[in-house]
Amino acid sequence: MKARGRHWLMLWLVLFLGVAAAVVSRQRAALLTARSLDSLRNQRVALEGEKARLDRQIEEATSRTVLIPQMERAGFHQPDDHESRILKADSLSPGLRPDH
Amino acid sequence: MAKPVARIVALQVAFGIGLVLVLSRAGWLQLVRGSEFSRTAEKYRLVQLELPARRGSILDRNGTRLVISEEKYHVQIATREVSDTPLLKRAVVRDLRLPATTLHRIFQSGASRYAWFNGPWTAPEIARIRKLKGVHLIPVYSRAYPSGRLAGAIIGTVAGDSGRGTSGLERSLDSILAGTPGLTTNLRDGVGRQFESPERLIRAPIPGNDVVLTIDAELQEIAEQALTEALKDSKAEGGDVVFLDHQTGEILAVASRSAAAGTVTASAFTVPFEPGSTAKPFTAAALLTFDRVKPAETVSAAGGKWTYISASGRYSRTIQDTHVHNQPLTLAGAIQVSSNIGVAQFALRLKPEEQYDMLRAFGFGAPTGAEFPSEAATSLVRPDTWRDGQEGLSIAIGYRFVVTPVQLAAAYGVFANDGVLMAPTLVRSIRNVDGGILYQHAPEVVRRVITEAVAATVREFLAEAASDSGTGGQAQLRFRLLGKTGTARIAENGSYATGKYRASFAAIFPAKDPQLVAVVTIDQPGTPEYFGGTVAAPVLKNMLLQALSARKSVIDRGALADSDESAPAGAAPARPPRRTESEVGQPHIAAVRLPVPAPAPARASYAVVPNVNGKPVRPATLALHQRGFRVRVEGGGRVIRSVPSAGDSLPAGTTVVIYAARPGTP
Numbered sequence: 001m002k003a004r005g006r007h008w009l010m011l012w013l014v015l016f017l018g019v020a021a022a023v024v025s026r027q028r029a030a031l032l033t034a035r036s037l038d039s040l041r042n043q044r045v046a047l048e049g050e051k052a053r054l055d056r057q058i059e060e061a062t063s064r065t066v067l068i069p070q071m072e073r074a075g076f077h078q079p080d081d082h083e084s085r086i087l088k089a090d091s092l093s094p095g096l097r098p099d100h
Numbered sequence: 101m102a103k104p105v106a107r108i109v110a111l112q113v114a115f116g117i118g119l120v121l122v123l124s125r126a127g128w129l130q131l132v133r134g135s136e137f138s139r140t141a142e143k144y145r146l147v148q149l150e151l152p153a154r155r156g157s158i159l160d161r162n163g164t165r166l167v168i169s170e171e172k173y174h175v176q177i178a179t180r181e182v183s184d185t186p187l188l189k190r191a192v193v194r195d196l197r198l199p200a201t202t203l204h205r206i207f208q209s210g211a212s213r214y215a216w217f218n219g220p221w222t223a224p225e226i227a228r229i230r231k232l233k234g235v236h237l238i239p240v241y242s243r244a245y246p247s248g249r250l251a252g253a254i255i256g257t258v259a260g261d262s263g264r265g266t267s268g269l270e271r272s273l274d275s276i277l278a279g280t281p282g283l284t285t286n287l288r289d290g291v292g293r294q295f296e297s298p299e300r301l302i303r304a305p306i307p308g309n310d311v312v313l314t315i316d317a318e319l320q321e322i323a324e325q326a327l328t329e330a331l332k333d334s335k336a337e338g339g340d341v342v343f344l345d346h347q348t349g350e351i352l353a354v355a356s357r358s359a360a361a362g363t364v365t366a367s368a369f370t371v372p373f374e375p376g377s378t379a380k381p382f383t384a385a386a387l388l389t390f391d392r393v394k395p396a397e398t399v400s401a402a403g404g405k406w407t408y409i410s411a412s413g414r415y416s417r418t419i420q421d422t423h424v425h426n427q428p429l430t431l432a433g434a435i436q437v438s439s440n441i442g443v444a445q446f447a448l449r450l451k452p453e454e455q456y457d458m459l460r461a462f463g464f465g466a467p468t469g470a471e472f473p474s475e476a477a478t479s480l481v482r483p484d485t486w487r488d489g490q491e492g493l494s495i496a497i498g499y500r501f502v503v504t505p506v507q508l509a510a511a512y513g514v515f516a517n518d519g520v521l522m523a524p525t526l527v528r529s530i531r532n533v534d535g536g537i538l539y540q541h542a543p544e545v546v547r548r549v550i551t552e553a554v555a556a557t558v559r560e561f562l563a564e565a566a567s568d569s570g571t572g573g574q575a576q577l578r579f580r581l582l583g584k585t586g587t588a589r590i591a592e593n594g595s596y597a598t599g600k601y602r603a604s605f606a607a608i609f610p611a612k613d614p615q616l617v618a619v620v621t622i623d624q625p626g627t628p629e630y631f632g633g634t635v636a637a638p639v640l641k642n643m644l645l646q647a648l649s650a651r652k653s654v655i656d657r658g659a660l661a662d663s664d665e666s667a668p669a670g671a672a673p674a675r676p677p678r679r680t681e682s683e684v685g686q687p688h689i690a691a692v693r694l695p696v697p698a699p700a701p702a703r704a705s706y707a708v709v710p711n712v713n714g715k716p717v718r719p720a721t722l723a724l725h726q727r728g729f730r731v732r733v734e735g736g737g738r739v740i741r742s743v744p745s746a747g748d749s750l751p752a753g754t755t756v757v758i759y760a761a762r763p764g765t766p
Contacts, residue, residue, distance in 0.1 A: 034297065038296060042230070045171045046223040046355065049222050049225075050223070051222030056244075059246050059248065064321050064322065064646075065321075065325060078646060079645070081645060082578065086658075
């Protein structure tokens with residue numbers, strides 16, 4: 001069958017629409033990727049910020065300024081000189097040594 | 101009416117002309133003005149941005165993060181873009197903790213299209229408002245302190261959003277901590293929204309390097325807390341604490357407080373003071389080095405009041421002891437009871453040059469070279485200007501010269517180190533972002549100051565001074581320590597103020613196989629007790645007890661357990677056998693502390709004289725001291741030559757004379 005003018009027109013139109021759709025979809029994909037990149041980046045920063053906040057809380061909660069008053073309220077005290085003894089590994093019975 | 105053919109032809113011609121016009125215009129736009137329009141389009145579509153580099157972190161010696169860089173945000177609200185004003189107001193008041201009245205004013209007046217809120221706020225804080233319309237966030241890197249402001253005065257600060265260090269280590273290590281900013285191009289859409297495009301990254305930012313300090317966070321916390329409590333208990337104006345690993349020169353903790361200003365300071369580096377009796381061991385070291393005293397020799401204690409009359413008879417001065425003694429004093433006894441009279445009489449046997457050279461050799465009168473940027477300039481009066489019975493006697497008992505607590509700690513390290521002075525440092529290592537080590541501190545020997553025998557004898561004196569019968573007995577604990585107290589009067593407006601003292605205590609712990617040196621100073625105690633032995637010494641004991649029971653103690657408790665706990669007070673502390681050269685070369689093992697390099701044989705300790713021409717006298721002197729030379733300065737200003745000259749190889753300890761002149765001086 002011989003292609004007529006309207007067939008050519010249709011072909012060009014389809015070709016144009018195809019190219020336009022490809023361009024639009026690529027743009028859309030790029031925008032989505034950019035948004036997702038932006039969102040991931042924001043998430044990373046938010047998580048880093050949260051980690052820093054939690055680190056601060058942990059450091060604060062385990063600092064001597066917090067622990068020692070709590071310890072004293074619980075009836076404990078900082079060991080005095082004569083109240084502590086440093087154990088040597090070879091003074092422990094074999095079963096208690098760290099290398100057993 | 102024209103024929104159809106003619107109409108068609110006319111239509112074709114019209115279309116043809118139109119086509120030619122369109123093509124011509126397209127050609128004009130594309131070919132002639134294409135590049136101009138392309139540039140304009142790029143200008144609107146692309147935005148070039150500098151990507152800030154993350155500043156490096158500062159960590160303690162165990163990896164505890166003291167300072168980090170965190171991405172934070174300033175907030176800008178475009179009032180006309182806001183779609184839900186009540187929601188935005190509620191979110192801003194709740195999350196950014198801004199007063200509601202401020203927001204009401206901004207929205208009611210309608211005067212400004214943009215409202216700027218200077219945070220910066222952390223990412224969790226702005227997590228909810230970032231999704232709201234009309235909110236624009238401006239990211240900046242900001243310093244955060246996971247461990248609070250531990251060692252804050254030493255670490256220093258950075259200036260706002262610029263991220264440049266303005267004080268402390270942030271300033272002196274700025275070029276190391278600051279990274280290299282990157283460059284990128286963002287895409288902008290029709291409504292001005294920007295999108296990152298990885299393909300348009302021109303240059304990635306290079307993060308700054310991480311700095312690992314020699315500071316031990318736990319010991320630092322102990323020091324800061326103990327100092328704060330001590331100032332409160334003694335109603336003092338201020339104070340300093342320094343802990344130093346004398347074997348490596350690493351500063352383990354340094355805390356300073358000023359009660360008057362209510363702030364932390366860096367006075368351990370920046371504010372020199374007259375050391376008082378803590379300087380007496382240096383006089384003793386000079387007397388022993390120049391063999392001017394025998395162990396059994398005594399001087400009169402003079403009943404607590406002794407008058408010196410100069411050779412010419414025209415000058416006299418009276419020296420008093422706070423605690424009156426009547427028995428004759430040996431040098432050891434004079435140090436033990438901290439007798440000004442005893443030490444002053446012995447010091448008369450020293451020539452001014454000998455006394456001066458000994459103090460210079462201990463590092464006084466020159467900066468230590470630690471990385472802190474504004475270390476105080478201390479000076480020693482040159483011996484050729486000393487007057488009979490004045491400077492020499494005063495210096496012997498710790499007056500008329502000033503030291504910083506860090507200098508004093510480094511100098512006491514000489515006694516613990518068998519006579520070797522180590523350069524103090526605050527930086528242990530520097531790592532790049534990948535964890536690669538760029539710099540690792542190696543213990544740096546400044547010079548041998550005294551012999552091992554003299555160091556051992558002075559340690560015996562310090563053991564007596566810190567015993568129950570000495571002035572520092574209140575610092576003593578089961579693991580014996582060596583130390584010397586000081587109670588110096590404070591000079592104000594050219595004379596010594598009545599009733600104002602600085603109590604101090606310098607110690608070496610433990611007595612056997614020392615692990616660290618500590619200095620405590622308490623400025624102007626407001627209690628009836630103001631002596632170093634009663635105010636400063638107990639503070640050190642308290643800190644050592646806490647350090648011994650700390651989770652991650654910097655004190656090697658295993659080595660302490662091996663030491664003799666029942667050593668009688670005042671017993672001569674024994675030194676562990678020095679390692680041989682071959683042992684020194686062994687790899688470092690956690691439990692084995694870095695050894696002090698043994699005094700090298702004369703042939704091996706040669707050093708090259710550095711080129712100091714053109715430098716000011718102080719840095720030139722420091723450069724020569726750091727290579728182990730003694731220095732004599734002739735003139736002032738900038739160095740014009742040195743004898744021996746730069747490049748000569750000389751044994752360490754040789755005196756290098758530097759001639760200096762001020763610009764314009766012939």
